[in-house]
Amino acid sequence: MNKTTLMLTLLMAIAPGMAMSASVYKWTDENGITHFGDRQPVGANSETVNVRSGTSTGGNNRPSAQQRLGELQEQQQADAEKKQETTVETARRKQREANCETALSNLKIIEDNARIRIEENGEMRYLTPDEIAEKRNKLEEVTAENCEADAQQ
Numbered sequence: 001m002n003k004t005t006l007m008l009t010l011l012m013a014i015a016p017g018m019a020m021s022a023s024v025y026k027w028t029d030e031n032g033i034t035h036f037g038d039r040q041p042v043g044a045n046s047e048t049v050n051v052r053s054g055t056s057t058g059g060n061n062r063p064s065a066q067q068r069l070g071e072l073q074e075q076q077q078a079d080a081e082k083k084q085e086t087t088v089e090t091a092r093r094k095q096r097e098a099n100c101e102t103a104l105s106n107l108k109i110i111e112d113n114a115r116i117r118i119e120e121n122g123e124m125r126y127l128t129p130d131e132i133a134e135k136r137n138k139l140e141e142v143t144a145e146n147c148e149a150d151a152q153q
Contacts, residue, residue, distance in 0.1 A: 024049045100146040107139045 027046035028034050040046055063071070110116065116127045116135075127135070 024051050096146040099142060103139045103142040103146065107136065107143065110136050110139065 023038065023040075025037050025040050025046040026034065026049045027037075027041050027044045029044070035041075036049070110132060116132060117124055118127060
């Protein structure tokens with residue numbers, strides 16, 4: 001008797017799951033009436049309906065493989081362009097940092113030394129106070145362009 005009861009209980013537990021796993025199809029006829037059935041209709045577009053959740057799994061919502069490939073290629077191209085822009089911006093930022101560092105170093109040299117000597121046509125000479133002021137102005141412009149841009153970013 002225990003075996004029979006166990007088998008009957010097991011069969012009753014499995015039966016609803018088997019019934020729920022059956023496919024249900026949804027289609028609309030030429031009069032605009034929506035139909036549901038357990039067999040796929042001949043000559044009509046239908047979609048499979050998930051009975052448990054009520055969501056459809058129709059094939060019309062899914063893009064084709066070619067559409068997905070096109071979208072993937074567009075995404076990869078956009079990513080490559082973004083990476084290229086990022087690389088260019090990184091190079092510009094590094095160049096600005098180097099220009100800033102050099103300009104600040106040269107400004108410090110000008111401020112620390114009263115006399116600055118340069119080589120011109122193979123001969124050494126001292127810069128005049130006007131030339132020093134001119135160089136200081138140029139270095140301050142370079143510093144303003146490069147160092148302040150780094151502080152903003």
